[in-house]
Amino acid sequence: MSKQDTIQWIEKDKKQLHPTYHPKSHANPLVVERGEGVWLYTTDGRKVLDAMAGLWNVNAGYGNQELAQAAYEQMKLLAFTSNFSGMTNLPSIRLADKLAGFAYEGLNTTFFTSGGSEANDSAFKTARYYWKRKGKPGKYKVIARKGAYHGVTLGTTFATGLEKYHTMFGPAVEGYIHVPAPNPYRYEGEVRPGETVGQAAARALEEAILREGADTVAAFIAEPVMGVGGVIVPPADYFPLVREICDRHEVLFIADEVITGFGRTGEWFALKHWNVKPDILSFAKAVTSGYAQLGGIQISDAIRDTIESASEAEAYMHGYTYSGHAMACAVGLKNLEIMERENFPQRARDLGKRLLDGLKTLAEFPFVGDVRGLGLICGVEIVSDKASKAADPAMTVKVYNAALERGLRSRPLGNTLAFSPPIAITEDEVDEIVKRLGAAMDAVA
Ligand code: PLP
Numbered sequence: 350m351s352k353q354d355t356i357q358w359i360e361k362d363k364k365q366l367h368p369t370y371h372p373k374s375h376a377n378p379l380v381v382e383r384g385e386g387v388w389l390y391t392t393d394g395r396k397v398l399d400a401m402a403g404l405w406n407v408n409a410g411y412g413n414q415e416l417a418q419a420a421y422e423q424m425k426l427l428a429f430t431s432n433f434s435g436m437t438n439l440p441s442i443r444l445a446d447k448l449a450g451f452a453y454e455g456l457n458t459t460f461f462t463s464g465g466s467e468a469n470d471s472a473f474k475t476a477r478y479y480w481k482r483k484g485k486p487g488k489y490k491v492i493a494r495k496g497a498y499h500g501v502t503l504g505t506t507f508a509t510g511l512e513k514y515h516t517m518f519g520p521a522v523e524g525y526i527h528v529p530a531p532n533p534y535r536y537e538g539e540v541r542p543g544e545t546v547g548q549a550a551a552r553a554l555e556e557a558i559l560r561e562g563a564d565t566v567a568a569f570i571a572e573p574v575m576g577v578g579g580v581i582v583p584p585a586d587y588f589p590l591v592r593e594i595c596d597r598h599e600v601l602f603i604a605d606e607v608i609t610g611f612g613r614t615g616e617w618f619a620l621k622h623w624n625v626k627p628d629i630l631s632f633a634k635a636v637t638s639g640y641a642q643l644g645g646i647q648i649s650d651a652i653r654d655t656i657e658s659a660s661e662a663e664a665y666m667h668g669y670t671y672s673g674h675a676m677a678c679a680v681g682l683k684n685l686e687i688m689e690r691e692n693f694p695q696r697a698r699d700l701g702k703r704l705l706d707g708l709k710t711l712a713e714f715p716f717v718g719d720v721r722g723l724g725l726i727c728g729v730e731i732v733s734d735k736a737s738k739a740a741d742p743a744m745t746v747k748v749y750n751a752a753l754e755r756g757l758r759s760r761p762l763g764n765t766l767a768f769s770p771p772i773a774i775t776e777d778e779v780d781e782i783v784k785r786l787g788a789a790m791d792a793v794a
Contacts, residue, residue, distance in 0.1 A: 352510065355380050355393040379758075384411025387774050389758070393511060397753070400782050401760045402771045404501035405576060405608045405726070406634035409687055410773035416640040416680055416687070423679035432461065432673030441673030444681050448647065452610065452618040453626045456647040460674045464501025465607035468644040473504050474602045475567040475656075475666055476646060479601065480611040482655045482663075490568045492557050492600075494530040495537065496578030499605055508570060510578070526561060528553040530575055531587040534719045534730065536740055548584065551590035555598070563598040563650045567697050568629070571618035579765040582721050582729025588623040601628040601652075608726070609646065611635040611685075612693030612772055615701055615724030620722070628652060638771075639675035693772045697724035700779050704768065708785030714790050716744050727768040729786075740764035744793070751789035757782060 358380045367375050387410055389397045402408060409416060416519035423440060430438045441461060449457040459714045460475075462468045464573055467741035473491055480782035493499065494599040497510040506514050510530075515521055531550035536790040540549040558566050569591065575581035597604040609619035611633065617621055629652065633644025648656075656665050671677070701724040708720045718732035730749060733741040742764045749761040770784065 350382070350392040350394075350657070351495075351654075352393050354506055355620045357392070360393060368497055370639040370739075376595065377464070385466050387771050395756065396482055397539070397756050398770075398778065398781055398785065399758045400757055400768045400770045402769055403639050404426075404634070405613070405767075405769040406639040407770040408611060408613065408693065409638035409640075409684060410771040413640070413773075414636065416638065416683055419683035420641060420680050426675075428676045429671075429674055430447050431670075433668045438544060438673065438675040438676035438678075440675045440682060444678040444685075445673075447682060447685060448534075451622070452606070452630055452632070452647060453791065455626065455650050456630055459645050459649050459672075460648070460667070461643065461645040462633070462669055463642045463671045463674070463679070465605075465631065465642045466498075466502045466505045468607065468631035468633050468646050468648055469499045469508065469603070469605055470502045471667060472570070472605075472631050472646050473508070473568065475498075475629060475646065476653065478665060478667075479652050479655055481631040482565050482659055485564065489565050490524040490526060490566045491603075491638060492526045492528060492554060492561075492566060492569045494578075495527045496530050496532075496581065497527075497570070497572060497577055497605075498577035500607075503628045510775055525555055528557045530578065531583045532579075533584055533723070537603050544583060545586055547585070547587035548590065550583075551594060553790075554591060555594045558594065558598045558600060563600065566598065566600050568597055568603050570605055571609075572605045573609045574726055575615055576608040576726070576767070577762055579714065579720060579730065579762050580726055580767050582723045585623060586793040588620060588625045592604070592642055595628075603629045603631065605631045607631055607633045609770070609776045612688055612697050613692055613700035613724055613726055615649045615770065617694055636684065637677060637680045638687075640684065641674070642671070643677040643681055658714045662692075668727075691773070692777075695773050700772070700774055700776065701725040701727070703776060704780045704782065707780065708768070708786070710783070710792060712786055714794060716741060716748075716788075716794075717783045720770075725770060725772055725774075726767040728762075728765045729768070730765045732764065747793045748786075750788055751792045752786055755785045755788055757785035757789070759786070 468794045483515040484739040493508045495510040499505040507525040510527045517792040536546045610632040628649045630647040637643045705722040719730040731745040745761045745764045
């Protein structure tokens with residue numbers, strides 16, 4: 350396709366597909382025609398290394414023929430049936446069976462959705478329903494963290510801890526409270542003498558529970574590694590303390606592993622790093638490597654037993670048309686086979702170390718404030734001054750654009766550039782990310 354074709358596609362895109370986007374944020378989109386491995390090929394002849402795996406999800410890489418074949422075979426047989434009202438289908442049963450206990454011991458029951466926002470909404474509704482069944486209907490509030498991203502349904506918008514999402518769509522949905530996230534580079538809460546950031550952030554959670562009243566709090570939700578909020582890797586003492594606090598106050602712990610699930614951080618699921626288990630797990634994205642729309646929650650056996658014991662009149666009324674979509678679940682099964690065969694957690698550990706070590710060599714640039722990561726999810730924080738750590742979002746966009754000009758796609762999130770490439774990436778391609786980013790930084794320096 351020619352450059353002229355691309356201009357025409359972009360004009361159509363802006364008029365008919367993206368008129369709701371601010372022209373500046375959608376000024377010159379990549380019109381992608383084809384992908385292979387970590388590479389995207391655009392209609393105007395560019396070849397771009399996608400160091401974000403789409404939206405942190407295309408872990409198996411683009412153009413995977415096994416996944417395409419799995420979708421095709423299942424669609425020929427049966428693309429869809431209802432997953433409730435007296436029906437079910439084989440791929441959804443097989444995938445739920447495969448996932449039973451896969452992420453965490455004791456989480457054996459899956460409820461499928463089409464994506465991550467629906468998963469978190471389902472987690473909130475399940476937590477409320479659970480406490481009603483337990484005779485504690487006053488427990489309905491959800492505590493989340495500042496900077497968290499949990500999705501765009503009305504409920505998850507207000508669970509999200511990013512202010513601009515709230516002002517846009519207020520008035521606020523009641524019952525969502527935010528506490529500081531354990532950000533070792535710039536913690537915004539109070540750290541008392543002798544306290545670690547992890548302890549301070551855990552204390553902030555406990556104080557919020559006590560302030561609201563434990564008898565009003567249904568759940569606490571957290572991304573094990575915060576993604577959209579700037580790739581925040583928590584200190585090791587944080588989640589074990591969180592688990593203790595949730596247990597002490599009868600608050601369910603929801604792990605939003607929509608980004609971190611299925612190997613991204615070097616463990617199949619990220620709370621494993623700290624030997625912690627949630628009561629409810631939200632997953633999506635990498636369950637199919639983005640080849641089909643699928644997400645879900647897994648619930649603990651205790652929650653399942655409580656749900657099961659409800660009378661017919663009070664039975665759990667929740668389900669999406671596409672819950673347990675046959676084709677999506679068949680793709681999920683094939684993707685799991687690939688991830689296990691290729692040992693994705695080990696790959697993410699090894700290649701993630703290589704990427705982080707490489708990115709750390711760029712810390713000498715005067716505008717690089719912090720470089721961090723866990724497995725194959727990394728963040729480079731851009732500041733105008735290393736000493737004051739003053740955030741520099743404008744410089745972040747400059748570096749991002751300079752990298753894109755050099756065929757490297759990352760993602761600017763506030764003043765952090767995020768890197769979350771396909772786990773199928775090779776060592777040479779990891780080195781290519783560092784090389785191209787370094788060249789971009791040289792150019793803007
Ligand atoms: N939770 C987290 C941590 C996410 O990063 C996202 C999306 O990026 C979501 C939830 C929402 O998922 P979806 O966009 O599939 O609805």
